[in-house]
Amino acid sequence: MTLWENSVLGRHDRKEYAGGLGALAIKKIKALAARLIRDFDVRARNVSVDASTLSGGNQQKLILARELEDDPVLLIAHQPTRGLDVGAIEFVWTQLLEQKGAGRAVLLISAELDEIYELSDRILTLYEGKITGEFHPDVAPDVIGLAMTGGRRGDEAVR
Amino acid sequence: MPLLDLGAAVAIGLRYFTIIYLTGLGGLFSERSGIVNIGLEGMMIIGTVMGAWGTLEYGPVAGLVIGAAGGLGLGLVHALATVTFRVDHIVSGVVINVVAVGLARFLAQTFFGQATQSDPSIPHFDKFDVPLLSQLPLGLGRAFEAMSPVVPAAFLLTIPILFVLNKTRFGLRLRSAGENPGRDPSRRCACSSASLRRRHDLGSVGGAGGGLPRDRGERALPRRPDAGTGIHRAGGSDPRQLEAGVVDARCSVVRIRSGGSAEAQRRAPVISVLPEQFIRMIPYVVTMIAIAGFVGRVQPPAAAGRVRRRGGSL
Amino acid sequence: MSARTITPTPTRSPWVELIGGQALALGGAFLFAALVGALIIRAYGVSPLEVYRIIWVYSSSELSDFARVLANATPLIFSGLAVAVAFKAGLFNIGVEGQYIVAMLTASMAALGLDFLPSALLLPAVVLNGMLGGALWALIPGLLKVRTGAHEVVTTIMMNGIALSLVAWALLDPLKSSEQGLVDLRTDIFTTKALVPTIATSLGLEEQIPGSVHLTWLFPLALLSCALVWFLLFRTRLGYEIRAIGSSSGSAEAGGISIRSLQLKAFVISGALGGLVGLNNLLGDRGYLGHNYEIGLGFAGITVAFLGRNHPLGIALAAILLGMLARGQEGIAVTFELPSETLIILEGILILSVVIAYEMVRRGLARRRQRAVRAEERAISTEGAEDAPA
Numbered sequence: 001m002t003l004w005e006n007s008v009l010g011r012h013d014r015k016e017y018a019g020g021l022g023a024l025a026i027k028k029i030k031a032l033a034a035r036l037i038r039d040f041d042v043r044a045r046n047v048s049v050d051a052s053t054l055s056g057g058n059q060q061k062l063i064l065a066r067e068l069e070d071d072p073v074l075l076i077a078h079q080p081t082r083g084l085d086v087g088a089i090e091f092v093w094t095q096l097l098e099q100k101g102a103g104r105a106v107l108l109i110s111a112e113l114d115e116i117y118e119l120s121d122r123i124l125t126l127y128e129g130k131i132t133g134e135f136h137p138d139v140a141p142d143v144i145g146l147a148m149t150g151g152r153r154g155d156e157a158v159r
Numbered sequence: 160m161p162l163l164d165l166g167a168a169v170a171i172g173l174r175y176f177t178i179i180y181l182t183g184l185g186g187l188f189s190e191r192s193g194i195v196n197i198g199l200e201g202m203m204i205i206g207t208v209m210g211a212w213g214t215l216e217y218g219p220v221a222g223l224v225i226g227a228a229g230g231l232g233l234g235l236v237h238a239l240a241t242v243t244f245r246v247d248h249i250v251s252g253v254v255i256n257v258v259a260v261g262l263a264r265f266l267a268q269t270f271f272g273q274a275t276q277s278d279p280s281i282p283h284f285d286k287f288d289v290p291l292l293s294q295l296p297l298g299l300g301r302a303f304e305a306m307s308p309v310v311p312a313a314f315l316l317t318i319p320i321l322f323v324l325n326k327t328r329f330g331l332r333l334r335s336a337g338e339n340p341g342r343d344p345s346r347r348c349a350c351s352s353a354s355l356r357r358r359h360d361l362g363s364v365g366g367a368g369g370g371l372p373r374d375r376g377e378r379a380l381p382r383r384p385d386a387g388t389g390i391h392r393a394g395g396s397d398p399r400q401l402e403a404g405v406v407d408a409r410c411s412v413v414r415i416r417s418g419g420s421a422e423a424q425r426r427a428p429v430i431s432v433l434p435e436q437f438i439r440m441i442p443y444v445v446t447m448i449a450i451a452g453f454v455g456r457v458q459p460p461a462a463a464g465r466v467r468r469r470g471g472s473l
Numbered sequence: 474m475s476a477r478t479i480t481p482t483p484t485r486s487p488w489v490e491l492i493g494g495q496a497l498a499l500g501g502a503f504l505f506a507a508l509v510g511a512l513i514i515r516a517y518g519v520s521p522l523e524v525y526r527i528i529w530v531y532s533s534s535e536l537s538d539f540a541r542v543l544a545n546a547t548p549l550i551f552s553g554l555a556v557a558v559a560f561k562a563g564l565f566n567i568g569v570e571g572q573y574i575v576a577m578l579t580a581s582m583a584a585l586g587l588d589f590l591p592s593a594l595l596l597p598a599v600v601l602n603g604m605l606g607g608a609l610w611a612l613i614p615g616l617l618k619v620r621t622g623a624h625e626v627v628t629t630i631m632m633n634g635i636a637l638s639l640v641a642w643a644l645l646d647p648l649k650s651s652e653q654g655l656v657d658l659r660t661d662i663f664t665t666k667a668l669v670p671t672i673a674t675s676l677g678l679e680e681q682i683p684g685s686v687h688l689t690w691l692f693p694l695a696l697l698s699c700a701l702v703w704f705l706l707f708r709t710r711l712g713y714e715i716r717a718i719g720s721s722s723g724s725a726e727a728g729g730i731s732i733r734s735l736q737l738k739a740f741v742i743s744g745a746l747g748g749l750v751g752l753n754n755l756l757g758d759r760g761y762l763g764h765n766y767e768i769g770l771g772f773a774g775i776t777v778a779f780l781g782r783n784h785p786l787g788i789a790l791a792a793i794l795l796g797m798l799a800r801g802q803e804g805i806a807v808t809f810e811l812p813s814e815t816l817i818i819l820e821g822i823l824i825l826s827v828v829i830a831y832e833m834v835r836r837g838l839a840r841r842r843q844r845a846v847r848a849e850e851r852a853i854s855t856e857g858a859e860d861a862p863a
Contacts, residue, residue: 001720005713010728012713022709045845053839195626197567236825244829249565249626253775254824261817265513268812436642443631450631451623 003054004047007033007066032069040065041091057088064095074105081115093119113141166300173306177313178203184320185230191324191334197252198237201259202230208263212270223309233259494838495782498830505830506823513818519809527808528801528816536681538800540673544688545796546789547753548573548767550695552774553781553788554702555607555747559625560783561706562739563719568614568629569747570771571636572607576748577755578640579606581648581660581762584667592666599667600752607748608741610636615740619733625740633771644764659763669756689757691749695792698746699785705742706785715739747771776824782831795820 008017008029017032019025033047042061044054051059060080067075077096081089096119100106110116116123116137123135125147133147182199189196196202210226217225233255240251289311292303324330511521532542552569559566566572580603587598614628648660669689673682682688706712717725718732726732754767777795781787798820806813 001716005717006724009717009724009730012710013729018710022711023704024708024710024713026708197626240825240829245832246825246828247779249567250775250779250828251825253567253772254821254828257772257776257824258818258821261814261821264814265812265818268814434642434646436638436645439638440635443634447617447623447628447631450627451617451621 001051002048003037003042003044003051003062004030004033006051006062007036007047009066011070036065036069037062040095055085055088057084057091060084060088060092064092068095068099072104074107075099076107076109078109079111080108081110081112089115113144117141170303170306173310177307177310180313181316184316185234187320187324189234194238194241195248195252196237197249198233198255198259199252201252201256202233204259204263205233205266206230208266208270212266215270494834495831498834499827502823502826502830505826506819509822510815510819513815514811517809517811517815519811524805524809524811524815527804528797531804532797532800536678537683537686540682540686540688542793542796542800543692544686544753544757545799546792547689547692547695547757548750548770549773549777549792549795550699550789551746551749552770553777553792554698554774554785555743555750555771556774556778557781557783557785557788558702558706558715558746559739559743560778561712561719562715562736563722564618564736564739564743565626566611566629566740566743566747567626567775568611568632568771569743569750569774570768571629571633572610572744572747573750573771574633574636574640574766574768575610576603576606577751577762577766578643578648579603579609580748580752580755581663584663584756585648585661588664588667590666595664595666596669596756599756600749603752603755604745604748607750608745611740611744611747612737615737615744618740619737640762640766641764644762648762650761657763657765659761662761663756665760667756668760669752671757687753687758689753691753691757694749696789698749699789702746703785711738747774750774776820779828780824 004026008024011017012024012029017025017029030047036042037044037047040061042054042058042065044058051062054062064080075096077092080092080096084092093115096106096108100119100121106119108116108119120137123137123139123144124131125133125135125144127148127150132150133144135144135147182203185202186196186199206226206229209229210222212222213225214222237251237255240246240254241248286305286307289303289306292300295303322330324334507521507525510524514521514524532538552573555569555572556566580599583599583602584595587595590598610632611629614623614625614632617623617628618625644658644660650659650661652661669691671682671684671687671689672692673679673684673686673688675690704712706716714725714730714735715738717728717730718735722732725735750770751766755762759766773795777788777791780791780794781789798816802813802816805811805816
């Protein structure tokens with residue numbers, strides 16, 4: 001799928017992007033894509049390139065741009081920086097913090113402890129499908145490690 | 160005469176079973192390694208012609224091996240296409256079937272001359288009566304009289320195959336390649352093994368296979384040109400999560416039914432309350448029901464049929 | 474394509490690379506297949522060049538030859554489109570074979586049962602009934618896939634087997650002709666109102682194109698179908714969703730697309746197109762359904778779809794190419810002491826090498842493009858995006 005096709009995924013069924021005969025309003029979608037890649041600094045030759053040819057960082061930027069376009073109340077970011085280079089990670093982090101600053105709820109799911117410490121206000125650990133602890137980000141990593149692996153020190157949680 | 164000659168029905172069932180089972184084992188290996196093999200049909204066809212020629216020239220045992228080699232050859236083409244060149248499995252399989260039909264006629268003309276309309280008669284294995292089983296009452300014993308040694312050989316093949324699949328390093332790699340090729344890309348390996356079935360009801364020859372580890376082989380099991388059976392087999396082997404033994408049971412049930420139907424049609428038109436064509440649908444319907452999970456949920460290997468590629472679109 | 478909204482950078486356009494790459498792949502594959510074919514032909518003591526010349530002569534020297542080629546291509550276009558639509562949704566419709574066989578049956582039922590209708594109504598009714606039959610036959614594996622997860626490759630193959638038996642039964646019993654002394658099993662002969670006229674009769678070209686050439690108005694319909702399928706896939710919302718689930722079902726689902734309902738729709742569309750495959754044989758040639766109807770067109774569709782890169786235009790061209798080879802086979806049979814099966818083998822080698830060549834070019838291009846895009850990412854900073862209209 002091209003970049004413009006990707007940029008409309010999830011809102012392709014809206015009236016504003018519908019042409020006649022069940023067709024898509026391609027011009028409008030391309031304009032949307034052009035705006036998104038400009039606002040989020042997605043580096044691509046044009047909106048008709050295959051999205052799969054972008055680097056991981058630019059793909060992630062595109063996704064962020066697409067998902068933030070609608071002003072969501074809640075943003076769920078699942079492993080948003082996995083496989084990205086340092087520059088792209090920086091960008092994603094900044095974006096997520098900006099979203100938080102703009103008053104959106106951000107749920108970050110990550111296997112990177114550093115990332116979690118860097119971005120979170122509250123940290124929840126899960127073990128076997130249950131929340132085993134809730135912590136403040138100044139908690140020591142070994143406490144979190146223990147809670148993640150099912151250990152019982154939940155009383156240290158900051159309520 | 161009884162309404163349905165049980166012994167004859169079972170005998171026919173067993174004969175079909177051998178063909179289908181061997182092909183099914185071929186399917187088992189390729190599916191387990193994550194390669195969908197629609198080309199089984201073509202591999203059977205080539206194995207038949209090659210096997211018939213080998214038998215004529217060098218005797219039944221050599222025929223078996225040569226037939227297996229024929230299937231193996233096409234299996235290698237499939238492997239080369241799907242593994243090395245990442246051609247879609249289905250496309251490659253379909254093409255192999257197309258090529259096999261042409262190639263089989265071509266080879267038959269080359270081997271046996273212009274008279275391809277009639278099958279050349281071919282020497283076959285000495286038949287034997289299975290001890291004990293041939294004494295069974297109710298006419299059932301007749302099913303085990305004058306049996307080709309290939310039939311029990313196919314049965315016995317289950318044991319080494321289960322062993323290879325579950326107890327050897329090769330088997331483990333094969334299975335892991337099927338579940339997650341990304342983990343082990345170099346070993347989207349596979350087994351090569353082939354087998355064959357020869358022309359016509361007269362002489363039956365089953366097959367055996369030779370492994371070809373490390374090489375990116377595939378597996379093939381050919382048979383006489385009987386449209387649909389190979390493909391059917393590929394279908395039947397889809398319960399590939401099940402162990403070989405279960406596959407064995409399932410396809411023998413399917414086959415005995417349709418074998419029985421062919422026999423019923425020949426011997427006792429009395430029982431055709433149902434038109435014969437509907438009886439012929441039964442194995443397909445049974446397979447569909449089985450696949451649809453009413454009999455038991457079956458899960459193909461996670462990566463079956465997927466061409467491995469890096470990346471992908473967003 | 475509509476106008477690009479962003480000015481491309483002065484480097485070579487990706488389109489040029491794409492088309493150039495594809496041409497390279499096609500040329501290489503043809504050459505390879507021709508060489509392998511030459512070896513086989515040589516082994517029979519026949520000159521390969523002469524054989525290839527005969528294929529060309531037989532398929533293009535006269536208007537009627539080319540008409541034969543297009544007649545051969547007609548069912549293959551429908552069949553290739555049917556496979557492609559399903560494939561775009563990430564589904565394999567191996568069951569086009571069964572779908573068109575059943576469609577021939579349902580179309581025959583309409584042709585026989587509705588023969589009181591005037592031609593202007595009867596013919597569309599017959600064709601639609603065929604499409605309906607194909608769609609229905611595809612609906613079953615579609616439902617099984619969506620409801621139980623049964624793999625469509627297996628179920629469609631089973632449906633093919635069932636279709637064969639179903640038609641065999643229909644010819645033996647309910648639809649069997651009442652005429653006495655028939656050697657072949659077949660239905661009654663359809664009224665001529667139900668038949669698709671050939672282009673030659675409609676345009677008064679009978680002198681150039683003899684009646685034995687069954688190039689009917691179904692061929693233009695096939696081309697029209699190509700255009701419609703293109704529009705469906707690349708311009709409509711439905712097509713967008715179909716391609717989205719085919720390209721990444723996870724992202725599509727996250728984007729709010731219902732995978733199941735889309736897969737079902739794709740399967741039904743595919744089946745309806747598949748229903749058209751057998752109609753040229755049925756309504757343009759025979760005029761009845763007999764036990765010796767043409768088989769294998771559904772499987773041929775798979776090769777057509779992949780030769781044509783699952784793109785409607787490519788499918789039309791691939792179908793015409795296979796039509797030429799089929800015509801060439803006739804020429805070879807009468808000209809040389811060469812088994813005509815040679816061409817089937819040649820066809821198989823050609824398809825495999827084309828598919829492989831495409832794959833190699835695709836990989837090479839992807840690598841190049843990736844490198845180019847990465848380089849650009851570094852080069853274009855924010856000013857690159859200013860090309861975009863506000």
